[in-house]
Amino acid sequence: MSTKTSELLALAEPGTVAVVRGISDDHLDRPTPCRDYTVRDLLNHLFDVVVNFEALARREEVDWSVRTDHLTSGWRDRFPKEAARLVETWSDPAVLEGVSAGMGVPQKTIGSMALIDLTVHGWDLARATDQEFTVDPSVVTALHEFLDERGDMGQRMGVFAAPVPTAAAPGTVDALLGRTGRDPAWSR
Incomplete structure (x- = not known):
């Protein structure tokens, strides 16, 4: 099975x-375009994102x-496995029903939050x-619809x-980045 959320996550992953x-x-x-985060910090956050949003799909409470x-031994091999589990967990249509435990927003919104984090932090x-x-x-x-x-x-x-x-045309990646507080022209 799949859902629109899992299909989009599968495209971003x-x-x-x-x-x-x-x-x-x-x-x-x-440094990264994500203020106050080094690459190490953002990698750890992105791991938390995939693990926590997988737990949220299962209606578990998460302590952010x-x-x-x-970033311990084998992290480069573990991340793809965690990301694949994220996609798989969101493929069950029942996951999108109701409201998230502890966050009080529709599960569909939680899935979109996972997608925006996976995508924008990938760009970062x-x-x-x-x-x-x-x-x-x-x-x-x-993601523009979500925003x-x-x-x-x-x-x-x-x-x-x-x-x-930004001078970016509406609906583009650069416009999306600007909407999330990033300068698409950012460089180190």
């Missing part, structure tokens, strides 16, 4: 996995304040480590920084 696999140890202390050092890491990153157009469209619905709330909660004005 390979690009982010490729970026994670391409990160070398000498990249870990570099817990910080785990995921790619930019910080001088790698290419391409986002499938259907993912871009879905239309929930972007203001995300900004109020501190999930997104203030939007960065």
Whole structure:
């Protein structure tokens, strides 16, 4: 089975996995476009994202304040497995029903939150480590729709920084990045 959420996650996952696999140890202390995060910090956060959003799909409560050092032996091989489990967990249509335990928002919203984190943080890491990153157009469209619905709330909660004005055409990756508080032209 699959859901629209799992299909979109399946489109986003390979690009982010490729970026994670391409990160070398000498990249870990570099800054990222995600304010206050080094590559190491953002990798640990991205691991938390895939593990926690998988748990949220199973209606488990998650404590986002817990910080785990995921960058232990074999982390480059573990991340693709965790990301694949994230996609698989969201493929059950029952996962999208109802409201999330502990977060009080529709499960569909939780799935979109997983998608935006996987995608935007993939871009953050790619930019910080001088790698290419391409986002499938259907993912871009879905994320713009999500931001239309929930972007203001995300900004109020501190999930997104203030939007960065861009000259990008509406509906593009660069416009999406600007809406999440990133400068698409960011460089180290």
